[in-house]
Amino acid sequence: MLQVGNLSFNYRQTCVLKDIDLNVKKGEIISVLGPNGVGKTTLLKCLLGMIKPCSGFIKMDDMDILKMSPTHRARLIGYVPQAFPSKFPMTVFDAVLMGRKPYVRFVPSGKDLEVVSKVLMSMNLNHLGLKDFDRISGGQKQKVLIARAIAQEPCYLILDEPSSNLDVRHQLEVMDMLKKLAQKKNIGIIMAMHSLNLASRFSDRIVMLKSGCMVCNGTPLEVMTPKIIETVYKIEVNINRINGYPYTIPLNPMPENIIHKELLN
Ligand SMILES: Nc1ncnc2c1ncn2[C@@H]1O[C@H](COP(=O)(O)OP(=O)(O)OP(=O)(O)O)[C@@H](O)[C@H]1O
Numbered sequence: 001m002l003q004v005g006n007l008s009f010n011y012r013q014t015c016v017l018k019d020i021d022l023n024v025k026k027g028e029i030i031s032v033l034g035p036n037g038v039g040k041t042t043l044l045k046c047l048l049g050m051i052k053p054c055s056g057f058i059k060m061d062d063m064d065i066l067k068m069s070p071t072h073r074a075r076l077i078g079y080v081p082q083a084f085p086s087k088f089p090m091t092v093f094d095a096v097l098m099g100r101k102p103y104v105r106f107v108p109s110g111k112d113l114e115v116v117s118k119v120l121m122s123m124n125l126n127h128l129g130l131k132d133f134d135r136i137s138g139g140q141k142q143k144v145l146i147a148r149a150i151a152q153e154p155c156y157l158i159l160d161e162p163s164s165n166l167d168v169r170h171q172l173e174v175m176d177m178l179k180k181l182a183q184k185k186n187i188g189i190i191m192a193m194h195s196l197n198l199a200s201r202f203s204d205r206i207v208m209l210k211s212g213c214m215v216c217n218g219t220p221l222e223v224m225t226p227k228i229i230e231t232v233y234k235i236e237v238n239i240n241r242i243n244g245y246p247y248t249i250p251l252n253p254m255p256e257n258i259i260h261k262e263l264l265n
Helices: 040-048 070-076 092-100 110-122 138-151 168-185 196-202 226-233
Strands: 002-011 014-024 029-033 055-060 077-080 156-160 188-192 205-210 213-218 235-242 245-253
Touching: 002 040, 014 040, 014 213, 029 040, 029 168, 029 196, 040 077, 040 156, 040 188, 070 077, 077 138, 092 110, 092 138, 110 138, 138 156, 138 168, 156 168, 168 188, 168 196, 196 245, 205 226, 213 226, 226 235
Parallel strands: 029 188, 029 205, 077 156, 156 188
Antiparallel strands: 002 014, 002 055, 205 213, 235 245
């Protein structure tokens, strides 16, 4: 279990996260939602031990993540960042093989190569294996970085907006794969998301942040309500139920939130 208790984080004097409590079980998918700049990436970076909270704790299987060695942490947690590295001069196969780094001693073993081949196949990426990472599309890069994190065989997977560069079919394909991965390999998945509807369809629980605080933490049916979404995003919405999932239809931004009035007059 991943346990976060009373976590607060400041960038210099500015408080970004306040008293966050969160538990994530293995096999569960949690989406973290909230407006731009609310602190989703900051929360994920704290969970990864990349930045140190000013108070609170983060434990993974009862161990303090800040006290773990980087290799130990890398065996437990896989990460898919929001942005791609600007230069990554290697083939797609080698980029995914980097996910095996926590296990490689001198040279990659037969098992490492086999894991990479399997992940590339299961994500329909094998035809790109010998291409340069720098010369594939943004959506393909996103899938390759997800493949790299999966090749790491982590217990927890942290993804920062995993669907942001993908077309609608690839969004479904990747989300469906993450869901199966969580269930079959018992991996706990925490992902920052912007799409309310993808989050509602594929998450076991949704957490929403506003002004650095957690506004809600519950199943999609519990938290996807017009009132909560209006509180968090300042928009009016209708919620329909499609195939059992709450489906959000945005109507209007709240009047105080409409921008460009001067520009459009
Ligand atoms: N390195 C940094 N130094 C100072 N402030 C930062 C830094 N990184 C982020 N911030 C600020 O912290 C706040 C939270 O940023 P964060 O990236 O966590 O938001 P987010 O919810 O992930 O946003 P988005 O949805 O736009 O990706 C923002 O106000 C941002 O400007």
